[in-house]
Amino acid sequence: MGDDEPMLSVRTVFARACEPEDTPLPDTLRAAIADELDRAGRDGALRCEPSAAATWAEAERVRFTALFATAEREGCADVLVRRAVLACAPLASVSGAWLQWMSEPGNAEDPVTMRALALFAADVGTGHPGESRGDAYLALMRHVRVAVHARPAARLAHDRRIADPSFHMSALALTMSRRPDAYRGEIIGLDLCLREVGLLPPLAGVRTRGPDTADWAALDPGRARDPRRAPAIDDARAVAAEFTATAGAAGTAAIERGFAWAFAALRRWSDEVYRELDAARDPSFEMAELMRSRAREASSYHDRFVMRGRPLKQWLTEARTDPAPFLAALADSRLVRPGRSGESRLTGELVSESGRMFRVFPDDDLDVINRWIDALPADPAERGQLRPAAYQPRSFGFRPAPDTTGDDGVAPADLREAYTRLLRRSVTQATRRYALRYVERWLARSRHGMKQAAQSLPAEPPADGLRPWLLDQHDLHNSEFRDGSDAPLPSRAELIDSTLQLAPLTLIDGAWLAGHTDYQLASAERGHFLFNTYWDELGNGELELNHPLIYRILLREMGIDLPPTRSPEFAAWPAIRDPSFELPVYWLAIGRFPRTFEPEILGLNLAMELSGVGGSYRRARHALKQYGFSTTFVDVHNTIDNVATGHSAWAADAVDGYLAQQAPAARADAWDRVRTGYRSLNPPSGFWARNAARRARVEASAHV
Structure with missing residues (x-):
């Protein structure tokens, strides 16, 4: 882009900056x-x-x-x-919205981040919609x-x-x-x-x-x-x-x-x-503003009415830049009775139900006109000396800069590189496209064989909401736990290995909800549930309750001291196997698109929060206790994810709220997308499911 590139108006910049998925703007305006x-x-x-x-x-x-x-x-x-x-x-x-992206999955353990997030959480009224x-x-x-x-x-x-x-x-x-x-x-x-x-x-x-x-x-x-x-x-x-x-x-x-x-x-x-x-304070100032803003459209309809020997259309055309002469002529015309708006044709007969200008001026505009007329002196000589205040607001615009961001179209080479890049809010457009395609492929795989899926949401949304279904699932988890209570626990080595393989996932706890730190979403009717969940995962600003930090303490008890999560060394850690990055990359990718994939995120969130409550968390607790490791991580999750007042309940309420706001004709499709999101926590991995993902990749490439 060069000097001949059109300026971006300040209004355009404001509107685009409010959009959580419109990320190129900061690079475009970096010089400004x-x-x-x-x-x-x-x-x-x-x-x-x-x-x-x-x-x-x-x-x-x-x-x-x-x-x-x-x-x-x-x-x-x-x-x-x-x-x-x-x-x-x-x-x-x-x-407070300028703090909305200070936290990101890669810095969730940082004290500055936690303090800033606490400040932002108070600004958005955490836990309360519309607050x-x-x-x-x-x-x-x-x-x-x-x-x-x-x-x-x-x-x-x-x-x-x-x-x-x-x-x-x-x-x-x-x-x-x-x-x-x-x-x-x-x-x-x-x-x-x-x-x-x-x-x-x-x-x-x-x-x-x-x-x-x-x-x-x-x-x-x-x-x-x-x-x-x-x-x-x-x-x-x-x-x-x-x-x-x-x-x-x-x-x-x-x-x-x-x-x-x-x-x-x-x-x-x-x-x-x-x-x-x-x-x-001067009534003529607002009247001049009104005439300037309405003159263009009004000039199309007033080529016959004459004031001071000139067609009204001509007066109005000139009023677009300088309304003062027109206002002086209007004040002396038969349409206005200076000092008496109630007796003036402009605010009476002409705008009445039978008048030629009925509903041309809304009530606010009529208030401006009435105020101007009532302030006009009766003496024509005094009126001739009046002129609206000269104040004129400045116009603002920003010149876009050339694209030198280094986005050469190279997507991440593999899952490990994608993981490291997506930990940050700011990514190149190539990485953003990679994330979008990754999500689309993952969801295509999740949709495959949905009707035959054993563990899924009901085929139809429950008429009385998801809370009763949630309790049924909790009972099922409890039964499975009791039925399997005699099953042998993993060996110490197996437990340590599984804990390590979960590190890329657990150290970004809540990453699928990162997009809901956006100011407009964090306090919305549905979004406040999701932001509050994200806020809980990171410890509500208390480092000792921060889930990633708690998990690191557990890893150190096991003799594993991993590099910082956002560092390339973490993703390259040889003892962590490649498949351990598949689900984390999906979390990081879908979290970037809180509007595009809202129903899928709602379903995924429900699956995630319900997954361990009453069952696997309790089994994991037994294994950790058996070998003398801290159980804090699973204990915390089994309580805050509870189905009565915890994250699982919030997740169900968020889905119910989303469905309630859908038109009846759109509700079935919306529910299918929620179900897909729910299944995406653990999608099928067979040949046909993988084939569905490959088809989605080909279709996505054809539209780029």
């Missing part, structure tokens, strides 16, 4: 991001000085509060409330009736009432969130800055309208969601300190870059919003 981060330093922005950010924010909140007080006296505070809430929406609706900080902001938007484009957050880009400057910071922060390998320190720095700032300054004016308007604690990213916990800003400082301690001077510099950029961007944006709100 580097320039943004460097410019903060070149412009002399304050470095990582939390006290300065907090002091600035408090002074800025005082400034906005005073502006709203003035508007209250002038009778236009409602206008400022509406515009302030819209201006803050692109940032506040995704509050993220963004959801709290959505409630505020609904309260002031501006939420028409608010869900999902990507749709905010469609709302032309929000000016470009309000998308700038969130668009780049979300884009950086998709490349934690490149911007880990910068993300920690910008998060720290936003939490030091706390409640966005324009919202201080909104808060003066009443303490019950919103959940203000949720809208302040520096405060705790739970009053029993420490403030979120304390956790953010701890994340920064931990990262600095491990990454050294380079880590400190990265944090400072992110903090400085965020602080500079916030100050520029806050000034823009203040200017906009100040201008909006």
Whole structure:
């Protein structure tokens, strides 16, 4: 791409950065991001000085509060409330989302990761659907009736009432969130800055309208969601300190870059919003905005009506760039009675049910027109001196960069290389295509012979939900365990070998759910079950409860000290056999596509969480105890995966919720996909099943 390549609008960048499976964007914008981060330093922005950010924010909140007080006296505070809430929406609706990919299967044992994930978990309201900080902001938007484009957050880009400057910071922060390998320190720095700032300054004016308007604690990213916990800003400082301690001077510099950029961007944006709100106190400002936005379509229908000797169509055409002359002519026309909107044809006869402009203007637009008419002076001379405020928001765009990412189309050479690559969030497009094809082949194999499968979900979804079936399966596991209680235990060597062969799988516990750390999914009706499960697998931020770490302790008891999971040395460990990477690569691959394979992930999750409860975990416990090894790993799983209130129950509820939201005609297909996902934990391995996988590979290649 060269200089003649079209710019990406800031709205486009924001919308694409909200999409969990659209990963090329950070590489496309790497030059723009580097320039943004460097410019903060070149412009002399304050470095990582939390006290300065907090002091600035408090002074800025005082400034906005005073502006709203003035508007209250002038009778236009409602206008400022509406515009302030819209201006803050692109940032506040995704509050904390820049942390969404800080955890990845390859760093699940890292203290920085666990601290960052704990902070993010609080932001999304872990365990409760619709309880993220963004959801709290959505409630505020609904309260002031501006939420028409608010869900999902990507749709905010469609709302032309929000000016470009309000998308700038969130668009780049979300884009950086998709490349934690490149911007880990910068993300920690910008998060720290936003939490030091706390409640966005324009919202201080909104808060003066009443303490019950919103959940203000949720809208302040520096405060705790739970009053029993420490403030979120304390956790953010701890994340920064931990990262600095491990990454050294380079880590400190990265944090400072992110903090400085965020602080500079916030100050520029806050000034823009203040200017906009100040201008909006003038009724003619919003009227000019309205005319500018509607002039293009309106000009097609008004070639006969004449004002001041010129067709209205001509006036409207010119109003697309400068509406002031048109507004002056309209104010003097027979359509308007200055100071009396109730008696004006424009807001009465013409827009009535029998009028020629019925439903042309929605209620919000009519409010703008009425306000403008009521503010017009009766004296024509005074009206002639009026001109709308000159404020015009800046437009933003980013120039895409040439593709120099090294994606030469070379896919992983084998399972071990694929394992190492897929442990990271950021992969080349060749690796992404490999992952997609791997999943498609695995699922094709899982579908083979589904009707004859002995261990599968029912052919039809139970009318009363999966909970009764779940209890039946638990009873079956218990019976099988008791029936096999006299079976000989594996030898010590066999137990150690099987534990080692499971290491590539167990050390990425929850990897099939990694995509559900995406902000919009983690607090969704179904997704919150999956994120909460993922959060549990990693110990809820407590390293002593982290499942991969617990498993490493067990391996060390057995005399096995493996390299770090994300290192090439781990995948190359000679004692781990090739087939031990097959299922882990499937987990890592499908976890990258939380939307594309949602029903399959739901089924896989149910199978995984139910697989050992009541049966194999108990048998494994006996074997471990027999040879003097810790049973903590299986004990933890047998309790948290329980079928009453644990992961198995959550998994069943997530499937039931998914099916309930499907149209009746689509439910059978959706259920088949869930069943396929369930079977994919242990797919058939015979000739015909493998042949089905090969056919899927050929079909997939034909569509690339």
